[in-house]
Amino acid sequence: MPDSARYMMHRPEILGALRRGEVALDRVMAGSGRIYPAGRLLVEAGSPNDTIFRLRKGWVGRLRTLEDGRSQFILIFLPGDLFAVKSLFATHSPDAVQALSEVMVEQVDHRTLREAYERDPDLATRCMWQVIEEERRLHNWVVGLGRGSADERLAMLLVDFRGRLILSGTIAPDAQAYDLPMTQEQIGDHLGISNVHVNRVLRSFRENGVVAMRGRRVTIGDLDALVRIAGPLLDISERGRPEFVGVREAGGGERTSGGDVGA
Amino acid sequence: MPDSARYMMHRPEILGALRRGEVALDRVMAGSGRIYPAGRLLVEAGSPNDTIFRLRKGWVGRLRTLEDGRSQFILIFLPGDLFAVKSLFATHSPDAVQALSEVMVEQVDHRTLREAYERDPDLATRCMWQVIEEERRLHNWVVGLGRGSADERLAMLLVDFRGRLILSGTIAPDAQAYDLPMTQEQIGDHLGISNVHVNRVLRSFRENGVVAMRGRRVTIGDLDALVRIAGPLLDISERGRPEFVGVREAGGGERTSGGDVGA
DNA sequence: CGTTTGGTTGATGTATGTCAATATTAGTGG
DNA sequence: CCACTAATATTGACATACATCAACCAAACG
Numbered sequence A, B: 001m002p003d004s005a006r007y008m009m010h011r012p013e014i015l016g017a018l019r020r021g022e023v024a025l026d027r028v029m030a031g032s033g034r035i036y037p038a039g040r041l042l043v044e045a046g047s048p049n050d051t052i053f054r055l056r057k058g059w060v061g062r063l064r065t066l067e068d069g070r071s072q073f074i075l076i077f078l079p080g081d082l083f084a085v086k087s088l089f090a091t092h093s094p095d096a097v098q099a100l101s102e103v104m105v106e107q108v109d110h111r112t113l114r115e116a117y118e119r120d121p122d123l124a125t126r127c128m129w130q131v132i133e134e135e136r137r138l139h140n141w142v143v144g145l146g147r148g149s150a151d152e153r154l155a156m157l158l159v160d161f162r163g164r165l166i167l168s169g170t171i172a173p174d175a176q177a178y179d180l181p182m183t184q185e186q187i188g189d190h191l192g193i194s195n196v197h198v199n200r201v202l203r204s205f206r207e208n209g210v211v212a213m214r215g216r217r218v219t220i221g222d223l224d225a226l227v228r229i230a231g232p233l234l235d236i237s238e239r240g241r242p243e244f245v246g247v248r249e250a251g252g253g254e255r256t257s258g259g260d261v262g263a
Numbered sequence C: 001c002g003t004t005t006g007g008t009t010g011a012t013g014t015a016t017g018t019c020a021a022t023a024t025t026a027g028t029g030g
Numbered sequence D: 001c002c003a004c005t006a007a008t009a010t011t012g013a014c015a016t017a018c019a020t021c022a023a024c025c026a027a028a029c030g
Helices: A003-007 A012-029 A110-119 A121-147 A150-167 A184-191 A195-207 A223-233 B003-007 B012-029 B110-119 B121-147 B150-167 B184-191 B195-207 B223-233
Strands: A034-036 A041-043 A051-057 A060-065 A071-077 A096-099 A103-109 A177-179 A211-214 A217-220 B034-036 B041-043 B051-057 B060-065 B071-077 B096-099 B103-109 B177-179 B211-214 B217-220
Touching: A012 A103, A012 A110, A012 A121, A051 A110, A060 A184, A060 B121, A071 A121, A071 A184, A071 B121, A103 A110, A110 A121, A121 A150, A121 A223, A121 B060, A121 B071, A121 B121, A121 B184, A150 A177, A150 A184, A150 A195, A150 A217, A150 A223, A184 A195, A184 B121, A195 A211, B012 B103, B012 B110, B012 B121, B051 B110, B060 B184, B071 B121, B071 B184, B103 B110, B110 B121, B121 B150, B121 B223, B150 B177, B150 B184, B150 B195, B150 B217, B150 B223, B184 B195, B195 B211
Parallel strands: none
Antiparallel strands: A034 A103, A041 A096, A051 A103, A060 A071, A060 A096, A177 A217, A211 A217, B034 B103, B041 B096, B051 B103, B060 B071, B060 B096, B177 B217, B211 B217
16 A cells, blocks of 8 residues: 555665555454544553554544643644554653544554564565655654745645645545645644634635635645745655646745745 | 663663664674764765665764755764664655764665665664654654744753763763754754854853853753753653753743743 | 634734844964 | 964844734534
8 A cells, every 4th residue: 555655766676565564564453443533532642552553544643732732743644654653662652643533543552563573574664664754754844844934834734735645545636625634723733833824824825826725625726836835845756756747846946925926 | 782772761672672783783884984074965965875874973964955045954863873774765865964073984785784684673673763763853853843932942952962962872971061063053954043043042041051052062051941941842751861860840831931041 | 503613814022034244263275 | 383264153233924812703513
């Protein structure tokens, strides 16, 4: 399944291992699938956790909550992602992992998984790959949070979600719309901006015909414009992603804000 | 060597594997040590890279530069860290990796390393651990960038560097000062704030006797105060770290700014 | 069909950015 | 070791993106 393998400029020699590793995962996780409702905590912050998950359906987020109430969604997982791989090494997590929508997840105990992958290097490779891929997204996120404007961050997020949903097979490559089961407050907590400002940026996007978000659905009006806004923040490897083929290259060195995008 | 293993609430069962994996690394990297001057790019953004490094001496940073000139240090590596592990999976990196000081690094080709770890699960565990540990730091960094004030971020950074330098054996656990070979501009590019503002925050820290930074040296005047400022951003696992034992717990729910810290 | 949760909008405040000038330190060739 | 230069640090004046507060509206929900 890791179709998302195409996210990176991959070494061809590992693709076989990844595929075999995924099959091994199927075996190890067989029959463990369960459904949880939106909002449910799959991992509680600070509690011991012995489980590694594979997300089959729905959205999940890793959430850190600070003592004074501030909170941050660190990473969002989409179908096909493994999460809480860290449980292989650590007994506790400082973050909660929460279902954003109704989800279907499979699970393994860390001992079972470790025993399995000590005998099967492909399984180890599959796990390692997941963590590396996650790290790649975190790198991008750090750049976005550190250097991006609110407009850029939101555009980057919407482009990223779209690309990942396509690669996971959840939506078609030419889909104009997708479901995004997060409130504006949650989006803000992922982008590091306030819910009010998320709303304002969304309004400007809507008024410029870039994207409209109503209910929990994102409708992309002008993908080129969206990519142009996110442009500076998109890493090079993402430019070559299949779903960008045909999208005009983002313009030169100037920062573009949501306000001046022609409809 | 991964003394930094103590960074996390570790599963005891992997400590042995980690130690053996480190020894295996010694073997695989034997004789490859080289010295590079400050400023040298060890990996160039966008170029193919086949090498995995182990940092023995000095500081190294992973740097993303955007087309319009903005730039962000994504992660800083200290002695003992493996870096560019991603080269095992990806042929290119969107980021440069740059020596911040004179450095001593060892290197392996990705093929050699992969062959070695397919035969030695301990080596695989050691590599995996590095990536997971890096991811833990990225999680913290995302929270800091997303939700922290400039004061908090800088304090967090200084506390983090101190802790890691202690764990890597570079400085003594009771050291009051350490070398930080980064310009204020580079620090700003890591914290996501301007060099000017870095300077202002440093001034406020200095005036309050919290820390003084002169030349490339950090002198900690009041560790308690520093930890108190960074407090909200420090993840729970870090609170238990050996070097914090004896440090008073950060106060309740209020946000503390550099300005109101009693000397 | 009221209550809660999330969305929308305006008014106002502030942390931090930008620009620009000066001081200091570090680097370099004579 | 000095003189010159370039890099970095420091400070002030001013600009702005975004946060906060507060009210109101719309949708979801039991």
